[in-house]
Amino acid sequence: MRVPMLDLHAQYQTMLDDIRSEIEKVFETHHYIMGAQVKEFEEKVQDYLGIKHAIGCASGTDALVLAIKALNIGEGDEVITTPFTFFATASSIWRNGAVPVFVDIDEDTFNLDPDKIEAAITPNTKAIMAVHLFGQCCDMARIMEIAKKHNLKVIEDNAQGIGSTFDGKMSCSFGDIGTLSFFPSKNLGAMGDAGMCLTNDDELAAGLRQLRVHGECPKYYHKWVGLNSRLDTIQAAVLLRKLDDLADWSESRRKNAAFYNEHLAGIAGLKTPVIDERAVTIYNQYTLRTERRDELMAHLQKRNIGCAVYYPLPLHLQECFTSLGYKEGDLPISERAAKEVLSIPIYPELTDEMKSYVVESIKEFFN
DSSP: OOBOSOOHHHHHTTTHHHHHHHHHHHHHHTOOBSOHHHHHHHHHHHHHHTOSEEEEESOHHHHHHHHHHHTTOOTTOEEEEOSSSOTHHHHHHHHTTOEEEEOOBOTTTOSBOGGGTGGGOOTTEEEEEEEOGGGOOOOHHHHHHHHHHTTOEEEEEOTTOTTOEETTEETTSSSSEEEEEOOTTSSSOOSSOOEEEEESOHHHHHHHHHHTBTTBSSTTOBSSOOOBOOOBHHHHHHHHHHHTTHHHHHHHHHHHHHHHHHHSTTOTTOBOOOOOTTEEOOOSOEEEEOTTHHHHHHHHHHTTBOOBOSOSSOGGGSGGGGGGOOOTTSSHHHHHHHHHEEEEOOOTTOOHHHHHHHHHHHHHHHO
């Protein structure tokens, strides 16, 4: 049997005709940049998430860059964030001339540990960038409390968590700006790059809309130096159709996770995901933890089971950030996680037979 890490063939099988129909509508108008479907998708996301403004852009990375620009964070400013995340979290800060300040993560959830944030705040700190890793929302109640106390802005990097909640409140609705990625492998993925900023602040929304078109308003008049970061109409058309299935997909991922949780429980040396009781996750990844990670990965690959390491080297130890002065041992929980995590298939189209094969293979390894 073969169980891929993700199967986009299976995902698109039932909806390709619908998607072709949506794309044909774009061909009829030839409005490939910022066409009608972009606004329609933005409005549909606003309704789905209950957030006032959705601003589509070219990628999840650009969404972060735009968020930082809109908050006027730049040269010499510091942004507190996690080192255990995808590179764009920190690169977006760096590209705006600001300094990423890394704080260690919670041992169980892999998310930014609120207990460690205040010690990292300096007079140069302007914001906290929280990352809802693997589809689980951070402890935003604590993070917002700290931000309010120290008059800091909050950006929610929600590339992996569209639709996740904390204490019944939707991710991307806590901070000043939230961001989404629609990279093809995400729970809601485009057929290419696409992203989005979300905010309940009218002024920030206006700034983000201006910044995504070179900072111009009106045309050819520029208040800021922005980006060329518009959401392609074809990608919006694809996402319009796929958004209809997102809630069901998220529920299917939670059911698959429950199957794994039940059948992998009690295996010595293996830890299954820990979800905060206040959080509803969407399981962008189902991430195991074991000191024998590399051996387990080799065993699963030999049995044609897809698996992946997110992420093998924390950002504070990346070569490009050497000038920040971090060294191995500075953020031990992140460093240890990077050596122990392994994500296994969790996508909605997994069959019971496939899940059982994954479980049996893992049990075989540990036995």
